[in-house]
Amino acid sequence: MLRKIRIALAAVFFIAITLMFLDFTGTLHAWFSWMAKLQFLPAVLAANVGVIVLLCVVTLVFGRCYCSVICPLGVYQDIVSNLSGRRKGKKMRFTPSKEMKWLRYGVWALFVVAVIAGIHALVGLLAPYSTYGRFVQSVLAPLYQWGNNFFAWIARRAGGYAFYPKEVWLKSLPTLLAVVAMMVVITVLAWKNGRTYCNTVCPVGTTLSFLSRFAMFRPVIDTAKCKDCHACEKKCKAACIDIAAHKVDYSRCVDCFDCIDNCKFDAMKYRFAWGKQIPSPAAQVRNDSAEGAAEGAGRRAFVATSAFVLGSAALRAQEKKLDGGLADLVAKKQPERATRVVPFGSKSVKDFYKRCTACQLCVSACPNNVLRPSSDLAHFMQPEMSFERGYCRPECVKCSEVCPAGAIERITPEEKTALHVGVASVQRELCIVNRDGVQCNNCARHCPAGAIMMVPKEPGNPDSLKIPTVNESLCIGCGACENLCPSNPISAIRVNGLEQHIRN
Amino acid sequence: MDNQMKRRDFLKVMGAGTAALGAGAVGCAPKKDAKAASGSKEMEYRVNPRNGDKVSLLGYGCMRWPMVKDHDGRDVIDQETVNALVDHAYQNGVNYYDTSPAYLQGQSEAAAGIALSRYPRNTYYIATKLSNFGDNSWEGTRKMYEDSFGELRTDYFDYYLLHNIGGGGLPMFSRRYEENGAMEFLLKERERGRIRNLGFSFHGNQAAFDDFLKLDDKYHWDFVQIQMNYVDWRHADGFRNVNAEYLYEQLDKREIPITVMEPLQGGRLSRIPENVAARMKEREPDKSVASWAFRFVGSHPRILTVLSGMTYMEHLVDNLVTFTGFEYLTEEEMAFLEEMAVLMREYPTVDCNDCKYCMPCPYGLDIPEIFKHYNNCVNESKIAQSEAQEGFKKLRRQYLLSYDRAVPKLRQADHCTGCNQCVEHCPQSIRIPQELHRIDAYVEKLRQGLL
Numbered sequence: 001m002l003r004k005i006r007i008a009l010a011a012v013f014f015i016a017i018t019l020m021f022l023d024f025t026g027t028l029h030a031w032f033s034w035m036a037k038l039q040f041l042p043a044v045l046a047a048n049v050g051v052i053v054l055l056c057v058v059t060l061v062f063g064r065c066y067c068s069v070i071c072p073l074g075v076y077q078d079i080v081s082n083l084s085g086r087r088k089g090k091k092m093r094f095t096p097s098k099e100m101k102w103l104r105y106g107v108w109a110l111f112v113v114a115v116i117a118g119i120h121a122l123v124g125l126l127a128p129y130s131t132y133g134r135f136v137q138s139v140l141a142p143l144y145q146w147g148n149n150f151f152a153w154i155a156r157r158a159g160g161y162a163f164y165p166k167e168v169w170l171k172s173l174p175t176l177l178a179v180v181a182m183m184v185v186i187t188v189l190a191w192k193n194g195r196t197y198c199n200t201v202c203p204v205g206t207t208l209s210f211l212s213r214f215a216m217f218r219p220v221i222d223t224a225k226c227k228d229c230h231a232c233e234k235k236c237k238a239a240c241i242d243i244a245a246h247k248v249d250y251s252r253c254v255d256c257f258d259c260i261d262n263c264k265f266d267a268m269k270y271r272f273a274w275g276k277q278i279p280s281p282a283a284q285v286r287n288d289s290a291e292g293a294a295e296g297a298g299r300r301a302f303v304a305t306s307a308f309v310l311g312s313a314a315l316r317a318q319e320k321k322l323d324g325g326l327a328d329l330v331a332k333k334q335p336e337r338a339t340r341v342v343p344f345g346s347k348s349v350k351d352f353y354k355r356c357t358a359c360q361l362c363v364s365a366c367p368n369n370v371l372r373p374s375s376d377l378a379h380f381m382q383p384e385m386s387f388e389r390g391y392c393r394p395e396c397v398k399c400s401e402v403c404p405a406g407a408i409e410r411i412t413p414e415e416k417t418a419l420h421v422g423v424a425s426v427q428r429e430l431c432i433v434n435r436d437g438v439q440c441n442n443c444a445r446h447c448p449a450g451a452i453m454m455v456p457k458e459p460g461n462p463d464s465l466k467i468p469t470v471n472e473s474l475c476i477g478c479g480a481c482e483n484l485c486p487s488n489p490i491s492a493i494r495v496n497g498l499e500q501h502i503r504n
Numbered sequence: 505m506d507n508q509m510k511r512r513d514f515l516k517v518m519g520a521g522t523a524a525l526g527a528g529a530v531g532c533a534p535k536k537d538a539k540a541a542s543g544s545k546e547m548e549y550r551v552n553p554r555n556g557d558k559v560s561l562l563g564y565g566c567m568r569w570p571m572v573k574d575h576d577g578r579d580v581i582d583q584e585t586v587n588a589l590v591d592h593a594y595q596n597g598v599n600y601y602d603t604s605p606a607y608l609q610g611q612s613e614a615a616a617g618i619a620l621s622r623y624p625r626n627t628y629y630i631a632t633k634l635s636n637f638g639d640n641s642w643e644g645t646r647k648m649y650e651d652s653f654g655e656l657r658t659d660y661f662d663y664y665l666l667h668n669i670g671g672g673g674l675p676m677f678s679r680r681y682e683e684n685g686a687m688e689f690l691l692k693e694r695e696r697g698r699i700r701n702l703g704f705s706f707h708g709n710q711a712a713f714d715d716f717l718k719l720d721d722k723y724h725w726d727f728v729q730i731q732m733n734y735v736d737w738r739h740a741d742g743f744r745n746v747n748a749e750y751l752y753e754q755l756d757k758r759e760i761p762i763t764v765m766e767p768l769q770g771g772r773l774s775r776i777p778e779n780v781a782a783r784m785k786e787r788e789p790d791k792s793v794a795s796w797a798f799r800f801v802g803s804h805p806r807i808l809t810v811l812s813g814m815t816y817m818e819h820l821v822d823n824l825v826t827f828t829g830f831e832y833l834t835e836e837e838m839a840f841l842e843e844m845a846v847l848m849r850e851y852p853t854v855d856c857n858d859c860k861y862c863m864p865c866p867y868g869l870d871i872p873e874i875f876k877h878y879n880n881c882v883n884e885s886k887i888a889q890s891e892a893q894e895g896f897k898k899l900r901r902q903y904l905l906s907y908d909r910a911v912p913k914l915r916q917a918d919h920c921t922g923c924n925q926c927v928e929h930c931p932q933s934i935r936i937p938q939e940l941h942r943i944d945a946y947v948e949k950l951r952q953g954l955l
Contacts, residue, residue: 156909161898161901161902161905161906164905164908165908325579325609325860325863325864326863326864326865326868326870326915327864327865327866327867327868328868329868329914329915393951393952394952395951395952395953432921432923436866436923438921438923438924438925439921439922439923439924440921440922440923441921441922442918442919442920442921442922445922445941446918446948484918484919486867486919486921
């Protein structure tokens with residue numbers, strides 16, 4: 001019964017969170033974004049005390065059910081493990097292992113140092129919910145969007161408006177490669193040994209384990225009833241039950257209740273057991289050699305990931321259309337920016353990257369193709385803004401509505417008009433007023449802040465062509481000018497981020 | 505795909521017609537079936553009083569032929585379909601074909617040559633033009649003239665036009681045709697018989713037109729091609745274009761035969777506002793909306809031929825119905841159309857006839873498609889006006905999605921730089937950048953939810 005409740009709740013969270021990452025229309029975010037805000041690490045970085053206290057209390061009372069229900073990466077591993085267990089002869093495939101202390105606390109310590117020292121790439125890489133989010137955003141979302149585009153194609157043929165196409169583009173190749181590498185490792189580990197990742201690498205799992213050891217309710221072995229059949233042991237994907245010693249390692253138990261459901265003798269009970277039977281750290285458990293090997297694979301993957309980061313440059317598809325009567329279009333290229341641009345609603349570039357766990361929820365919510373994971377090492381996989389495919393539209397505050405980590409604070413479109421995240425500057429030699437000798441005021445015409453002033457190209461000659469200049473105090477950094485600039489592939493006007501965002 | 509669907513519909517109609525004939529119900533075959541109709545009635549012909557040419561009142565405009573993509577992704581004329589269209593037109597009595605070296609990125613003449621050269625040269629009339637807008641040097645002009653013979657596979661032109669004069673007035677005319685010696689040359693060619701009729705096509709204001717008519721004393725225009733339809737008859741803006749009524753009366757006074765272009769305003773008069781279309785259907789439920797426009801022009805006796813740029817077979821079939829056993833409009837019906845024209849001027853459509861002379865826009869915009877999409881939405885009452893309006897959300901979504909479908913994002917109005925390079929090419933003298941900015945401002949309001 002408990003197991004079924006666990007599975008039902010996990011299914012609800014898992015499906016809703018996955019769909020939220022897939023949905024690009026902004027419909028589901030309104031309903032499910034609280035599920036993202038319930039995630040542990042984002043809550044910590046957002047200093048969301050309510051959620052942290054709630055999760056701690058839940059863990060202290062019920063154990064690590066967070067890992068089995070709320071964390072989508074945990075549930076993903078359960079699904080993989082379940083599929084693996086359906087193979088012939090693999091139903092009872094687990095063997096107990098001892099806690100991999102050195103690795104577990106080592107990774108955790110490293111993680112804490114990374115959070116404090118601001119090594120954002122490492123924090124993002126290890127964050128479990130964000131790992132899953134990146135997987136959906138980079139791998140599943142394109143498939144979902146292609147499926148959608150097929151329906152959009154049908155809708156177009158049929159003259160209906162139920163579906164519209166979504167541009168599918170490679171937002172960051174290094175990120176994609178890192179995500180795929182990471183997911184291959186996690187999937188292989190789950191396929192072989194269940195929850196190895198959660199109990200050896202995951203820093204959130206380790207953090208919660210400090211509390212779950214003292215949980216009030218936990219699965220307890222009734223030694224009087226236990227016939228030493230080892231069924232629970234072999235079904236324990238956390239490998240934390242030691243029947244020889246009649247002990248359960250509650251630091252690793254994720255409250256999946258598979259043991260309870262599988263005990264034929266009613267010897268396993270989930271009950272109030274506060275202060276009793278705390279597992280001895282010295283418990284003698286056989287080391288699982290398979291696990292050690294898999295761990296090695298995990299480490300290799302991390303090394304490989306770093307190599308991708310260093311070695312790859314993003315490829316951008318050229319959007320060339322030869323259409324006879326139409327001029328060729330030259331695709332825009334991402335320009336160099338003195339300071340990167342981060343979303344409206346973040347306080348500063350530094351604060352944004354300090355809090356962001358690179359879950360990509362904002363990237364999947366951005367309807368204007370502005371946000372994408374960055375490819376450079378310092379902020380690897382954390383989002384940044386660029387305006388080759390769209391600009392940050394005045395009516396849109398989607399990213400601020402979904403961010404669970406407090407990196408982007410919730411704002412309204414009205415508040416957005418008073419925020420400044422960047423400032424545009426004109427490269428006059430690229431401007432078509434100079435280059436082609438024609439009049440153009442497309443940037444000025446589309447500036448939502450009215451920050452662009454057209455002035456005579458030749459000072460003192462009011463009859464000369466007008467060229468754009470930026471009134472820095474008005475510019476908000478939305479990128480409309482850069483996106484709509486007719487100069488290609490590099491726009492004649494570009495936005496540089498502000499280190500400290502201005503509110504007025 | 506669109507094309508195919510329409511062809512399928514057409515085949516259905518044809519099939520039904522044939523079935524009706526087979527059943528022996530000869531008198532009541534569906535009106536759509538031109539082949540059936542032409543059995544009992546005749547194509548309307550007009551005789552050119554100056555030389556006795558017997559010209560079909562329906563002329564084929566070769567500016568809007570169907571295009572397909574070749575393997576390099578370029579637009580090329582779908583010659584197979586063009587041959588089928590010309591076959592059907594020819595066999596049903598259409599004998600006037602109007603092309604230009606500039607049409608369809610320069611491919612129209614050759615396609616017309618291929619399709620028409622399969623028939624005896626003395627059974628149809630060819631009209632083509634001296635379209636020297638860009639290069640008006642003597643060499644370029646002469647080459648353009650000589651090339652047309654090769655493309656059209658002929659050694660004489662029945663009707664030869666100085667293409668699109670009016671804008672720029674006499675000075676521009678002088679630059680294109682007089683200073684380079686072209687006019688002198690063309691007059692000689694007329695004497696030699698290589699040009700049977702010499703005329704011009706006109707877009708512009710009244711003063712320019714008066715000037716060109718005065719030149720009749722010098723050059724003896726054999727015919728003049730004007731833009732004429734029931735809207736432009738009395739509702740040209742007067743500043744950039746002159747009322748067709750004036751043009752017609754002036755030419756009528758001088759007894760100069762008139763050929764007519766844009767009888768349908770590039771198809772716009774077949775996609776008119778819903779309530780106007782309903783008024784027409786109320787009177788003539790079985791006649792197409794377009795047929796009113798053709799009957800309006802054809803009902804004027806000085807008209808030699810009415811050019812229609814028929815892209816699809818069903819355009820041709822419908823027009824054949826109109827011009828076979830042609831029914832003249834009564835005075836009352838003329839007044840009715842005038843009333844409709846007044847109604848239609850209330851709508852904020854753009855006067856674009858989709859001639860594509862403005863293209864290619866150097867900044868990648870698809871100008872005619874942007875206007876077409878906007879006009880269609882206006883005419884179909886699909887403009888979202890305010891949040892208070894019933895069904896606003898649906899209209900808003902429809903407008904934005906259909907806009908993206910009609911015009912790729914990077915070719916939409918928000919990319920117009922306002923450089924004004926297109927304006928001088930527009931025969932309708934539309935202030936293109938202003939209109940694009942107007943549409944862009946509307947779209948921006950829709951997107952931002954400011955309505």
